[in-house]
Amino acid sequence: MLQINELKASIGGTEILRGLSLAVNAGEVHAIMGPNGSGKSTLAQVIAGHADYEVSAGTVQFEGKDLLELEPEERAREGIFLGFQYPVEIPGVNNAYLLKAAVNAKRKHQGVPEIDAFEFLKLAKEKMAVLGMDPKFLNRGVNEGFSGGEKKRNEILQMAMLEPRLAILDETDSGLDIDALRAVAEGVNALRSPDRAIVLVTHYQRLLDYVEPDYVHVLSEGRIARSGDKTLALELEEKGYDWVREATAG
């Protein structure tokens, strides 16, 4: 589904990704871990198409298409979803409006009729119930005045409504209390399916107790330093990131 080969990317002249390769197939859940500054968030942003990052080498293919040629909105409509580490507050833009516009942008791209107001509301309320969100959040400004946990639930709500082929969740677990973490994990697990892939970008092992990954990769200095199964995450938790760095250096 997603094929990344020898990807190099920089921001403001500083190279962050230094030849990263990764393959993600449908049905898989990958966890990408690593210390601060290792390039985790950069990878997520580059896949989503952030213009501030310059790709200098390498390829990214999504379902056989050259992803780097596509605008952020085209990537979204093709089925890529990025859950933001810091979801953006947009005062004056109604949460329901954005959800509906997002769902319809994708439907239009797929040649499917737009969702009607009744169907939309029913679906949104169903998904919100799973996430323990008050339906009142629909009528508020996007993330406006939301707590950290509410913002992250809102990201998962958007993901649940959009049903992406590939979901990349950037530090969705950071700053969550245990209830919010469980709710978010439940939302993610509800989306696991054989034709969908999920990439969890995380600093800690904590989320992986609730969403069990098929593969764990450790990023160090812009490359994947080590890959393994879920036991790698536990090993990391025990030995710390220095262990990877030393192993790589050696």
Add this chain to the structure above:
Amino acid sequence: MKSAPLSLDALQAAVQQLPESALTTSRHAALEHFREHGLPTIRDEDWKYSDLAPVVDISNRWLADAATSSPSAAAAAAITTICNSIEADWLVIFGGQVDAKCFDGFDQTGVSVSRLSDAAENISFDAPLSDLNLALLQDGLRIHVPKDMQPTTPIGILVVDEAIASPGMSQSRIEVELDAGSTATIIEYHASVGSADQYTNSVTNLRLGANARADYVRIQDRGLVHIHTSRLAVHCERDSVFNHSGFDLGGSFVRNDIVVDLAQAGTCATFDGLYLIGDKQHIDNHTRVDHRVGPAESHQEYRGILAGKSRGIWNGKAIVHPGADGTDAEQANHNLLLSDNAEIDAKPELEIYADDVKCSHGTTVGQLDETALFYLRTRGLSKREAQQVLTTAFAQSIVSKAHSDAVRDFLEQKVAQRLGEMMQGAVS
């Protein structure tokens, strides 16, 4: 190169040609005032960003060849559309002439409406452009809401002009009096059709008696090649409330003055405005509030969105006179620039001559938030859609504050439509 001044001989001839009416004496007095004071120039501090050369040019051309006409089918259709879009009892001024037919249909029980050409007492002209307005005034409206009257339907005043082949120029004047304890919603709507040059000069005087309240909405949606100047002067007596929302959607060269006189204690004036300025447009909003006594409050928030090669000016002045203790004056002005060629001059001015006052002002100028744009695009919205969503949200905060249910939905659509036009190819 200095442009030619407005031709006083031609002006005098035009004034003399106007039909005899109750306005005749006032017109001549106003002409004399204009002869003495003339038009403001960019050497006047309040006019330094808005050179009235285009006004002089079109006035001279019109004075040389004054033509009047009745509404074409297009103008008649525009009038019908606007009157049907907003639920109000509409009065229409077309080409400076009061449409007397509206008086029949004007069913505000108790509200009296008359023509200034029938009775023209107490008409002021002691302000820039106001003298020119009165000198050339064919007719105007007087609206009187008697004591304690609270008409449920908004009073709509539609000022329409048309310029098809030759340059057009018109004056509109509206005198509104709300007696003690009365409450009224007033919608002043300016529109124009035709592609020839056109200039309209509008003056509105609003007098609020004790405990009266006016919810005032001003919509300026002139043709994009037309010139518009307006002056709204408000006098507030004890415990009266003035709520104003102004919307500038059209016009090539626009200057609006709002002057609010908080003459007595307990008054509260809230005036908000939204200006949408597209390519080749120049829109200047000057506000002035005089706190003569306290306690009294004034709150103003103007927002502007500028695209293409455009120019905007906002100047908000609050004067707290000696002894006006207990004044609460607040000013805010926020601007969104969608292009590198757009220019805004924003200036809050506070002059405080009293001790016990609470005054604040804030001005911002910025671009669309790149992070928010990216966020929306990762949700599948195109760049254009994302830009439009964010600009609309910025404008919406003023639309939602309009004190009339009748216009809010209408304005929401109108603003979205105008923003769409402005952003067509105008945003990088």
